[in-house]
Amino acid sequence: xxxxxxxxxxxxxxxxxxxxxxxxxxxxxxxxxxxxxxxxxxxxxxxxxxxxxxxxxxxxxxxxxxxxxxxxxxxxxxxxxxxxxxxxxxxxxxxxxxxxxxxxxxxxxxxxxxxxxxxxxxxxxxxxxxxxxxxxxxxxxxxxxxxxxxxxxxxxxxxxxxxxxxxxxxxxxxxxxxxxxxxxxxxxxxxxxxxxxxxxxxxxxxxxxxxxxxxxxxxxxxxxxxxxxxxxxxxxxxxxxxxxxxxxxxxxxxxxxxxxxxxxxxxxxxxxxxxxxxxxxxxxxx
Numbered sequence: 333x334x335x336x337x338x339x340x341x342x343x344x345x346x347x348x349x350x351x352x353x354x355x356x357x358x359x360x361x362x363x364x365x366x367x368x369x370x371x372x373x374x375x376x377x378x379x380x381x382x383x384x385x386x387x388x389x390x391x392x393x394x395x396x397x398x399x400x401x402x403x404x405x406x407x408x409x410x411x412x413x414x415x416x417x418x419x420x421x422x423x424x425x426x427x428x429x430x431x432x433x434x435x436x437x438x439x440x441x442x443x444x445x446x447x448x449x450x451x452x453x454x455x456x457x458x459x460x461x462x463x464x465x466x467x468x469x470x471x472x473x474x475x476x477x478x479x480x481x482x483x484x485x486x487x488x489x490x491x492x493x494x495x496x497x498x499x500x501x502x503x504x505x506x507x508x509x510x511x512x513x514x515x516x517x518x519x520x521x522x523x524x525x526x527x528x529x530x531x532x533x534x535x536x537x538x539x540x541x542x543x544x545x546x547x548x549x550x551x552x553x554x555x556x557x558x559x560x561x562x563x564x565x566x567x568x569x570x571x572x573x574x575x576x577x578x579x580x581x582x583x584x585x586x587x588x589x590x591x592x593x594x595x596x597x598x599x600x601x602x603x604x605x606x607x608x609x610x611x612x613x614x615x616x617x618x
Contacts, residue, residue, distance in 0.1 A: 333398045334515050335429075337384055337420065338405035339363035340370045343435065346508030347403065347515070348379060354516050364395040386416035392423035400430040401515050406451070410572045413450040414457075421454075421461050431464045431521075433514055435507075438471040438500075438528060444588050446579040464521045466514050471528035471596075472580070472589045474501040474607070477538055478614040483567075485546060485618070489553045490539045493560040493581040499535070499589040500528035502596060503605035510599040528591035529604040541611045557582045 334351065338344045340363070351361055358378030363371045371381045384395035386407050396402055402424050407416045424432050437443060440451040451469075458465050477490065484490045510527055536552040543550035555563065561578035565571065580589070596604055 333360055333362055333380075333400055335362040335364050335382075335396055335399045335402040336405070336515075337364045337386075337395075337403060338407075339374065339381075340365045340367070341405060341408075343504060343508055343511075344403075344405055345374075346505050347511045348374060350505075350509050350512035351516060352377070352379075354512060356516055362395065362399065386419055389419045389423060392420055393427055396423055396427045396429055399424075399427070401433060402429050402431075403433045403435065403511055403515060405435050406454075410447070410450075410576065414453055417450075417454045418457055421457050421463065425461050425463055429463065431466065431519075432458060432461075433466045433468060433511065434458055435511065436467050436469045438469050438526060438589065438591055440467070440469050444583050444586070446583075447576050459522075466519050466522070467524045468507070468511055468514065469524065469526050470507045471526075471591055472499055472501040472584075473504045473507070474529075474538075474605070474610045475504050475614075476577075477501070477535065478610065481542065481614050481618050484539070484542060484550055485548055488549050489551050490535055490542075491553050491555055491560060491563055492535050493555055493557045493578060493585065494535050495554055495585040496534050496536070497581075497585040497587060497589070498532035499584050500532040500591045501589070502527070502529035503610055506596060506600060506604045510596055513599050513601075525595040525599060526591050526593045527596040527599070528589075528593070530594070530597055531604075531606065532590050532592070533607055538607065538611075541607050542615075545608070545611050545615055 362380045363374045364384030375381045382395040383391045385391045407413045437451045539550045539552040564574035
């Protein structure tokens with residue numbers, strides 16, 4: 333059995349889609365979710381659905397029963413991740429999971445990103461548990477920026493604080509395919525993969541590509557971190573998320589989101605999604 337936590341989230345659904353495309357039998361895939369009713373479409377495809385609430389340890393041991401591999405997708409409750417992740421790790425150990433795969437963050441062991449702290453501590457907990465594990469240190473999703481596409485088209489600008497920092501982003505589907513590759517085939521014990529796109533770009537390059545494809549003038553406007561964070565708050569983002577995004581942009585300016593290891597391409601067996609393809613898809617969906 334392969335268990336995917338957070339399976340109704342954007343990444344989790346893509347991982348399951350990829351596992352099915354690789355020929356993994358639906359009955360061997362467990363969608364572990366807080367609200368099983370939200371996974372009715374997955375159940376209709378033959379995927380096993382089990383309740384899995386990071387704050388209720390009894391649901392975790394039941395969800396992980398019989399699991400050969402478990403993918404731990406981070407809780408979205410910033411600041412409260414550590415006790416929740418600890419509960420997952422403890423449950424995985426208690427039921428004898430063969431391998432725990434964790435979706436971490438790029439260069440978690442040395443990253444200056446504010447969000448890296450909880451990932452770094454989670455990695456330490458996994459290592460201390462003695463569980464056989466794989467750490468998938470995911471870089472930035474290009475969708476993190478393309479989510480602002482409608483506003484950028486309306487106002488002619490992307491806003492940020494990354495200056496000329498080069499960001500090795502990849503599409504969410506690329507990271508999902510990497511997770512599926514690890515979950516569906518033997519991977520050496522306690523492996524670590526630094527996952528990032530094949531090419532690195534500035535936010536100015538992103539704006540230029542959007543302008544080229546849309547036929548509308550779009551530029552990148554760089555702001556001081558405090559101003560960008562205030563903009564995000566005024567746009568309605570929760571304070572912790574606004575702080576995280578503003579910090580990530582500021583750190584990206586100094587290279588925190590750059591990587592050229594090539595691990596992601598080697599795992600998925602193809603080049604990562606290019607900027608022009610990602611922008612084209614986002615424009616089609618806008």
